[in-house]
Amino acid sequence: MYIFPAIDLYDAKAVRLLKGDYEKMTVYSDNPVAIVQDFESNGISHMHLVDLEGAKSGDNKNYRTIAKIRESSDIFIQLGGGIRSVEQAERYLGLGINRIILGTAAIEDENLLAELAGKYQERIAVGVDVMDGIVKTHGWRKATGIYLKDYCEKLNALNIRTIIATDISKDGAMKGTNIALYEDLQKLTDADLVASGGIHSIEELKKVHALALYGAIIGKAYYTGDIKLNEAVKYED
Numbered sequence: 001m002y003i004f005p006a007i008d009l010y011d012a013k014a015v016r017l018l019k020g021d022y023e024k025m026t027v028y029s030d031n032p033v034a035i036v037q038d039f040e041s042n043g044i045s046h047m048h049l050v051d052l053e054g055a056k057s058g059d060n061k062n063y064r065t066i067a068k069i070r071e072s073s074d075i076f077i078q079l080g081g082g083i084r085s086v087e088q089a090e091r092y093l094g095l096g097i098n099r100i101i102l103g104t105a106a107i108e109d110e111n112l113l114a115e116l117a118g119k120y121q122e123r124i125a126v127g128v129d130v131m132d133g134i135v136k137t138h139g140w141r142k143a144t145g146i147y148l149k150d151y152c153e154k155l156n157a158l159n160i161r162t163i164i165a166t167d168i169s170k171d172g173a174m175k176g177t178n179i180a181l182y183e184d185l186q187k188l189t190d191a192d193l194v195a196s197g198g199i200h201s202i203e204e205l206k207k208v209h210a211l212a213l214y215g216a217i218i219g220k221a222y223y224t225g226d227i228k229l230n231e232a233v234k235y236e237d
Helices: 032-041 052-057 063-072 086-095 104-108 110-123 148-157 179-188 202-209 220-224 229-235
Strands: 002-010 013-018 021-029 046-051 076-080 099-102 124-131 134-137 142-147 162-167 192-196 215-218
Touching (some): 032 063, 063 076, 063 086, 086 110, 124 148, 134 148, 179 202, 202 229
Parallel strands (some): 046 076, 076 099, 099 124, 124 162
Antiparallel strands (some): 124 134, 134 142
């Protein structure tokens, strides 16, 4: 299991939202590059990067910041937020982003997802963001009416290699992750699964590790100090 500490970008700053609410935003740093350097100094090899403004509007306002992060480090970066066209996808892949995540576009433009997945294969992931069993899009603000099981069937048919799954109700709440969600997903897909949302302690990380998932995202708990990355990397295997 890989540990993916997260940086969520808004206005070129590292921030965290509570349960996806843009009105409940905490700014943690105006120097995301320094955070990546801290990741690496703690033995981290993979990270999760999100353009929150992109996720909300489809604009890539944080492109320059993302480019600086890429230029500053050899760390494996998976990036999501506002990637809704072939041009945007290839711009980031050409920048050297290791894997891009389609969320809203994967739902709204299946042809786009199929084209990119067919061409770039393991460099394309899908973000499956769930609230009460329903997939949501547009920065978690829009319910699609699509149930998780039905969506996974579509992704299986397209041979999607990686799924980043988030229980929105758990994200940033520091109250634990939705273990049952990942157990269900393991029955629904053979894709590599990355757990996201609510991993707030080493004990919680142990529970996720026991599922033998591909990866686990650590967000707010890194910024609050509840999870030390040099301890978290001990659960990589």
